[in-house]
Amino acid sequence: MPETRGRLTANAPLAKLTWFKTGGPAELLFEPADAGDLAAFLSALPEWVPVMGLGLGSNLIIRDGGVNGVVVRLGKGFSGVEKIDGLTLKLGGGTSGVLASSSARDHGIAGLEFLKSIPGSVGGFVRMNGGAYGREVKDILVEAEVVLRSGERRVFTPDDLNYSYRHSDLPEGAIVTSATMRGERGDPAAIQSEMDRISEAREASQPLRTKTGGSTFKNPPGERAWELVDRAGCRGLAIGDAQVSEKHTNFLINNGNATSAEIEALGEEVRRRVLENSGIELEWEIRRVGLTADEAARDEAAR
Missing domain, CATH: 3.30.43.10 (Uridine Diphospho-n-acetylenolpyruvylglucosamine Reductase, domain 2)
Structure with missing residues (x-):
């Protein structure tokens, strides 16, 4: 190495x-x-x-x-926040949405409040065009500094990333090390009020105090994923300790000792039932990576 x-x-x-x-x-x-x-x-x-x-x-x-x-x-080392001008912040790729939005508030910059509601960090927001409550990263991103798999350092604009719903053209293996985002002038008290409203809405509707991965499926055009899951009778559906949340049906939760295989299998069963019920094929929003236990065992045996 x-x-x-x-x-x-x-x-x-x-x-x-x-x-x-x-x-x-x-x-x-x-x-x-x-x-x-x-x-x-x-x-x-x-x-x-x-x-x-x-x-x-x-x-x-x-x-x-x-x-x-x-x-x-x-x-x-990647969670810093730097003020560029009165409306612009440079955020490290490891900066959480909570820190990004609260830093914007402290500088009187509105328009970044929605970042507080997205679980994850700035690098992931940039890659997935993260969004909530009517706004997306593409609305506020000026540019992102990226290290490509080759080690080359590049700067990408929103046009380079070709954003669409929960998607970008960021190359595979590329790592976002920072992102420059621009909002609009705002009153810190009003910004805090909006952040509080978002927090209260999330607390009321999402299973935040469980082991979960966030929104499981993308919303199909003109539809809401949670409603499709609910209509297919999947509320509370479980495989082992993996369960569809009773509180918000677009969330899968680990009730204790679920395996990744059980969580993924539950998601696939939900997709099957939704397709059978509505004719709509849900697309995963949660990334699924790595080897199954069987694949890893075969790899180990072949070494």
């Missing part, structure tokens, strides 16, 4: 780093010191080694057999 100023850990447990608290280990977990360290590491890493970014572990199922290659996790 290339030398690094950050931390490199072999066979690193990932379950504790995800919201579902499930899944196998990373073959290698890399926590770079800074963007330069990440770029140097990736440029020296053999091309055949796969690379995956890991933020706060929301909207993610890591399968029980773990992840081959390198998982990159951005730590405290």
Whole structure:
């Protein structure tokens, strides 16, 4: 492996780093010191080694057999917030939505309140065009600094990313190290009031105090995923300790000792029932990555 100023850990447990608290280990977990360290590491890493970014572990199922290659996790060195001008902030790729929105409030910048409601970090928001309450990242993004799998450092604009609903054209293996976002002038008290409203709405409607991954399926055009799931009779449906939330049917929850396989199987069963009931094929919003337990066992036996 290339030398690094950050931390490199072999066979690193990932379950504790995800919201579902499930899944196998990373073959290698890399926590770079800074963007330069990440770029140097990736440029020296053999091309055949796969690379995956890991933020706060929301909207993610890591399968029980773990992840081959390198998982990159951005730590405290990537969670800074810098004021560029009266309306613009530069946010580290590891910055949480809560910190991003509260920093904007402190600077009297409105329009970023919705970030508080999205579980995850800025890097994931940029990749997935994260959004909620009528706004999306594409509405506020000026540019994103990215380290490509090759180690090349690039700057992407929203046009480069070709945003659509919960999608961007960010290349596979690329890691967002920072994002510059612009809002509008606002009163901090009014911004806080809007953030409070969003928090209250989430608390009332979502199973926030459970082991969950966030919204499971994308909303099909003209439809709401949770309503399709509910109409298909899936509220409370369970496989093992994995269950469709009674509170919000577009959330899957781990009621205790669910495996990633059970959570994914439950999601696929929900998709099957919705298709049978409504003719609509739900698309996963949660990313599913890594090897199943059987695939990992076969890999190990072949070595």
